[in-house]
Amino acid sequence: MSRRFAMTALTLIPLVGALGACRKNETRRTEATGDSPVRVLREGAPFISIWKFKEEIDRAGGEKYKLEGPFNIGDPVHEAITLRALKEAGLVEWNVDETKDVRVRDYIAGVFWNDDPECKLFDTPDTLDFSDGIDWYGDLLDAEEAVSKKKELGPGTPILGRSHYGDLQFLHGMASRNDEMPQQTLERALVWMKFSYGVAIGETTGDDRLTDVELLRALFPGSTQTVSELFCVKQGKLERRAIGVLMHLLQDSYAAGHVRRQDLGGNRRGRIQQFYAYSSQDPSKHAADDAWRGGRSEGERLANVKGALDAVSCCREVLQLWSKRRPWPQVKAVLDQGCFALAPNAVPSAAGRDYEKR
Numbered sequence: 171m172s173r174r175f176a177m178t179a180l181t182l183i184p185l186v187g188a189l190g191a192c193r194k195n196e197t198r199r200t201e202a203t204g205d206s207p208v209r210v211l212r213e214g215a216p217f218i219s220i221w222k223f224k225e226e227i228d229r230a231g232g233e234k235y236k237l238e239g240p241f242n243i244g245d246p247v248h249e250a251i252t253l254r255a256l257k258e259a260g261l262v263e264w265n266v267d268e269t270k271d272v273r274v275r276d277y278i279a280g281v282f283w284n285d286d287p288e289c290k291l292f293d294t295p296d297t298l299d300f301s302d303g304i305d306w307y308g309d310l311l312d313a314e315e316a317v318s319k320k321k322e323l324g325p326g327t328p329i330l331g332r333s334h335y336g337d338l339q340f341l342h343g344m345a346s347r348n349d350e351m352p353q354q355t356l357e358r359a360l361v362w363m364k365f366s367y368g369v370a371i372g373e374t375t376g377d378d379r380l381t382d383v384e385l386l387r388a389l390f391p392g393s394t395q396t397v398s399e400l401f402c403v404k405q406g407k408l409e410r411r412a413i414g415v416l417m418h419l420l421q422d423s424y425a426a427g428h429v430r431r432q433d434l435g436g437n438r439r440g441r442i443q444q445f446y447a448y449s450s451q452d453p454s455k456h457a458a459d460d461a462w463r464g465g466r467s468e469g470e471r472l473a474n475v476k477g478a479l480d481a482v483s484c485c486r487e488v489l490q491l492w493s494k495r496r497p498w499p500q501v502k503a504v505l506d507q508g509c510f511a512l513a514p515n516a517v518p519s520a521a522g523r524d525y526e527k528r
């Protein structure tokens with residue numbers, strides 16, 4: 171599909187994506203424009219997934235539209251957590267110019283991947299040059315339609331749908347359905363984290379086919395994709411992208427709309443009590459707890475979001491181990507004892523009391 175309208179010149183940070191708004195807020199079917207397969211959001215449409223789309227119709231100029239975003243529109247919680255963790259881990263300087271630093275771009279592109287696993291939001295992934303997002307949104311609508319027809323989104327179906335509505339929802343720290351045992355969700359997330367960590371330390375290379383990676387064989391049977399193709403990046407940038415992908419999962423697991431954790435007070439969150447499943451959640455409630463609530467500084471804003479500082483700590487710990495190329499068992503031990511520790515009273519997945527559809 172042609173890119174009919176270029177995005178305006180945009181800066182890298184702040185990017186988009188509230189901790190919970192990274193995925194499926196309210197969506198609705200929209201009109202096609204003429205004979206174009208492009209679906210356009212009308213003014214005032216509820217924002218979807220990682221950013222708000224805003225349509226501008228220029229009647230005088232004929233059929234014309236523009237999708238605004240994502241920069242400077244959504245709540246950049248994912249990006250703020252990532253940047254803070256990178257600084258605390260000593261991987262970038264405290265005074266880094268995040269709008270220009272290539273390393274930051276690479277990490278952020280990785281954090282972004284979970285929301286865009288088919289890499290359709292960027293025209294040129296290396297520079298984070300955003301596309302109009304229409305292909306991505308069309309794919310999301312296709313997935314919604316499939317779900318509405320009770321089709322299961324699993325192996326053999328597009329990964330965007332699988333990660334939003336199907337068996338790969340662990341990419342966002344969530345269960346794939348209600349009544350999934352917490353140990354099962356945890357195990358699936360850990361398998362993915364082990365794989366992405368293996369890529370991040372170079373044990374798994376970009377040339378490896380997904381079917382050659384034992385951890386992935388069951389998820390991608392018959393796939394001909396390589397790891398580089400999966401992450402849409404060449405070997406040189408693959409490691410930062412892979413650790414970014416892992417960080418997204420860690421961060422989402424602290425989002426109140428994704429996982430119920432022990433409430434430690436002061437917006438701090440402890441062990442996992444329940445993974446939520448999106449299918450029975452009210453989309454508008456899903457993200458409500460995870461947006462910025464203001465603050466005079468980045469630290470204050472992070473402290474005002476439930477779990478955000480815990481997500482920073484978790485990411486920092488993993489980044490520190492990664493920077494020393496520690497083997498996966500050491501990372502897993504940290505996760506088992508900290509970020510991904512299950513509470514003794516953990517229960518099977520559900521929508522969550524505060525997020526149920528009414």
Ligand SMILES: [Zn+2]
Nearest residue numbers: 192193342422
């Ligand atoms: Zn997410």
